[in-house]
Amino acid sequence: MDKVYGSIAIIGRPNAGKSSLFNRFCKERIAITSEIAGTTRDVKKAKILLQDLPFLLLDTGGLDDKDTLFECVWRHAHKAGENADLILYLVDGKTPPAQEDKEIFYTLEKKNPNIFLVINKIDNDKEKQNAWEFMEFGVKNVFYISVAHNQGIAELERAIIKALRNTTMESLLNTKDEDCLEDLLEEEGDFEEEIKNTEEVINIGIIGRVNVGKSSLLNALLKEERSVVSNVAGTTIDPVDEIGEINGQKVKFVDTAGIRRRGKIEGLEKFALNRTRTILERTDIAILVLDASKPFVELDEKIAGLIDEFKLGVIVVLNKWDIAHKDFKGIMEDFKLRFKFLEYAPILTLSAKNGRHIQKLEEEILRVYANFSFRIPTARLNAVIKEATMRHPLPSENGKIVKIYYATQFKSKPPQIALIMNRPNSLHFSYKRYLVNFLRECFDFSGTRVIFIARGKNDFEEQESLRT
Structure with a gap:
């Protein structure tokens, strides 16, 4: 990750407007927004500029009831808050203060005292007067904003910059490291130059139908729990992207939403499918994840067709090999019948869950990219x-x-x-x-x-x- 002044985590319960605020700071629609609770599940990251200064922004999943799926969302959101330099705790200003919001806020404040209470959906002065009820939180830093009408955002930005600049400077002064202090003072001038000289990054899209193990594969490649994993089909809605490194080469992995048969695509998944296609437009290599524990289906072929459509490099991963439904010879016979158009693709058997053959996959990524970008004299x-x-x-x-x-x-x-x-x-x-x-x-x-x-x-x- 390039140098930044600090990290900012947006946290709150569902439908407070976290993803809308994230998009507002990013100045583009990166995160999917909707009225459906639980739209954001994974932690999304973006590097943003606030008054020409670079910051890392995190959009977290809504803190809802801890059911099977959202237990992971809770864990990811809390971890993001604990590790961030600043938390923006977002609440819906159109509803009275909730006891649950207070409990979450105070829990986060104990872990990370650098926290702002941000009251969203304050569209006029009357609503701002009603929102004074939130003063019962007993918080010093309170901000009234309307993401939809871009009100109060500039004031919030100024407060963020002031808070993070002070925090970063104190941290550096405490270390008594003169070189670090010089780096900070030079950082603003160097930032644009860094962007111009950004080294080559391999863009890798992880594609496949629902529940084949794409998120588990991303976590295995990154060697950390970056993507929410559950048995609930369609867990990943927003594409999850993360910068990693393979033998010194920067790579950007994108865990795309699982694709269902057209007749079964519902609600948010329509947004997810469109976002997946957008991601593939700027992808170099697709990792096609197939479930080795079950027979291939027609939808696997249709998803594989996206590789040809977008002219991508490809690696085929037969995941869940530890519980494969046939031996290697039998599965390869099925593969050759269904995927004749991918005869040039390398095929790897692995188990994302236990890390089997992950290193081989990393080596194959570098090899395929070299072939993909090769120029013959x-x-x-x-x-x-x-x-x-x-x-x-x-x-x-x-x-x-x-x-x-x-x-x-x-x-x-x-x-x-x-x-x-x-x-x-x-x-x-x-x-x-x-x-x-x-x-x-x-x-x-x-x-x-x-x-x-x-x-x-x-x-x-x-x-x-x-x-x-």
């Missing part, structure tokens, strides 16, 4: 294409010769190659498939598609001149 590419056409000449069209003049890779992620030809419309898809397979024999393109596009000489040169 033009001279080497043309030598390979020439050899391929000599071994298996291009079929003629109605007695007319079909030629490839030369080839050039014009794009990576995934590798895309233009074949400059005299008759581009005569290149049959079966010959393209032959060229792809031939190229795979010469280069390690495991886990990534290779796309050939036939172009006429004049058309391609015209396009290139427009690009330059």
Whole structure:
């Protein structure tokens, strides 16, 4: 994580407006918001700027009754509050103060005394007068805001900056570390430069249907309980993203919401499905999680189709291998029947629950990304294409010769190659498939598609001149 002045956790009971405040600070709709209690379940993180200063913002799940699912939500939210530099405890100002809010507030205050009481949904002066009842909390730092109407937000921002600047400075002065103090003073000026020089990050989307173990896999990769896991289908609603590292390489994992059969998608899951598609638009590699404890279903194939649609690198994970319903040979036969279009994908058997083969998966991520972003030198590419056409000449069209003049890779992620030809419309898809397979024999393109596009000489040169 890049340097920040401090971390801010937004905590409160359901429907107080936590995710709306999170989105307001982020200046974009990152968290899903709705009137349905329990919309946010995992802790969402975002780096934000408040008056040009960088902070880490945490949106936590609503603190509701501790049932099977929300016991995890409670634990995550409380942990976020304890570890944060500042807590914004949000309440609904349109309802009288609740005893439960007081109990939660005082519990958090004992763990972390740096806490603000933020009263939301105060849209006018009359409502502000009614909200004076919240003074019975006995809190010094009280703020009246309306996220929906952007009222009181600027004042809250100023108070956050003042509180965190003071806290950070006191902490540094107590350490008597002159180097740390210099870092803090230089941090503001360096922040924009840091963003410009951000190192490459591999974006990885974890996809699959509900209850295949995507959140457990994310937790295993991060080696911490980052995502809420339960037996309740559809536990993950908002995509959960987290920066990690594999052998010094930064990676960003996104645990997407589980996808159901269209007829069973209800309520919030419609938002989740749309958000999953948005996430995949900026993903490099998809980890397709399949449940090895049960037979594959048609929905698994449809979800796998998103990999082709978004032109992603791919790794297939057969999760829950410790309770697999067939032996490896039997499951692979089923896989090849259903997923012929993923014949280039590496397949790993693992158990996210007990950590089996997680290290192999990490190694495979780096390998697939290298293939996904690989560029073939033009001279080497043309030598390979020439050899391929000599071994298996291009079929003629109605007695007319079909030629490839030369080839050039014009794009990576995934590798895309233009074949400059005299008759581009005569290149049959079966010959393209032959060229792809031939190229795979010469280069390690495991886990990534290779796309050939036939172009006429004049058309391609015209396009290139427009690009330059």
